[in-house]
Amino acid sequence: MTTPFVLPMVSLKFKDGRQSEEGMQLLREMILARAFPDLSLEERLTKITKIFDNKETLDYLCSMSGGHIYI
Numbered sequence: 684m685t686t687p688f689v690l691p692m693v694s695l696k697f698k699d700g701r702q703s704e705e706g707m708q709l710l711r712e713m714i715l716a717r718a719f720p721d722l723s724l725e726e727r728l729t730k731i732t733k734i735f736d737n738k739e740t741l742d743y744l745c746s747m748s749g750g751h752i753y754i
Contacts, residue, residue: 692750702746710745713752 695706715727718734735741 687753695750707745
């Protein structure tokens with residue numbers, strides 16, 4: 684069994700509670716890059732519904748991660 688490599692957190696919220704769109708976008712891109720490594724970012728964005736029922740589900744997954752990324 685291997686231990687996962689933990690990367691620094693991605694900031695998803697500001698101190699005042701507002702969502703960081705930049706952080707959410709980075710997590711979306713990371714998840715889609717893992718799902719579709721051979722596609723460009725634009726092509727990946729068109730494939731969201733191949734693995735999620737809609738974009739909001741992807742955003743929910745990003746939000747629930749708390750900004751933690753595992754390899």
